Amino acid sequence: MTRPWKARVIRRRTILRSKFFHVVEEDVALRGRRFPYQFRPFGNVAHIVALTRRREAVLVRQYRHPVRRSLLELPAGKIERGESALAGAKRELLEETGYAARRWIALGRWYPSPASTNMKSCYFLALDARRARRAAPEDTEFLRVELHPFRELLARVQRLPDSPVGLHLGILLAGLRLGVLHAGHAIDEMVSMKTRSIPE
Numbered sequence: 001m002t003r004p005w006k007a008r009v010i011r012r013r014t015i016l017r018s019k020f021f022h023v024v025e026e027d028v029a030l031r032g033r034r035f036p037y038q039f040r041p042f043g044n045v046a047h048i049v050a051l052t053r054r055r056e057a058v059l060v061r062q063y064r065h066p067v068r069r070s071l072l073e074l075p076a077g078k079i080e081r082g083e084s085a086l087a088g089a090k091r092e093l094l095e096e097t098g099y100a101a102r103r104w105i106a107l108g109r110w111y112p113s114p115a116s117t118n119m120k121s122c123y124f125l126a127l128d129a130r131r132a133r134r135a136a137p138e139d140t141e142f143l144r145v146e147l148h149p150f151r152e153l154l155a156r157v158q159r160l161p162d163s164p165v166g167l168h169l170g171i172l173l174a175g176l177r178l179g180v181l182h183a184g185h186a187i188d189e190m191v192s193m194k195t196r197s198i199p200e
Helices: 085-097 150-155 165-178 183-197
Strands: 008-017 022-030 033-039 044-052 056-064 069-073 076-078 103-110 120-131 143-149
Touching (some): 044 085, 056 150, 069 165, 103 165, 120 165, 143 150, 150 165
Antiparallel strands (some): 008 022, 022 033, 044 056, 056 069, 056 143
């Protein structure tokens, strides 16, 4: 097994700190080189694939100002300090959609953008989701709840317009976990999608 590289942080300073963003710069020493590196410390985020008894996915359509449009997304949000990933997922689902679920299954956790942040995305499948109360999004969140048949989402996962990659990954992970999508088919779908995107 290859030994992992270990960097040494010589100095760290804050570049920006606001209500929504925190950016730091570190002087890094690695394998005889020294260089500055800027990134965004963030922590973990929960993404929830919530399905009702009728196998409808509970999604949100949310305005995202950097792209100037509303995107179809999984309910998601930051896991607070001292909060478990599961507790954060349950809280975010309830706050953003007003839904709660009886059964929760962890689907995995990954770094979505390790070049710019240490954030880790934690995916959960929530089954038997039901409306428990009115949604209570934050003042800066402009969203509405939408129910979409899960099998239809899975069938057109390559062609979902105006959606971030987290939605696509969540749908595929849930499909694999529920047994309605096998690994070989998921790989074929991704290869097919990449092949069609390459111009001749």
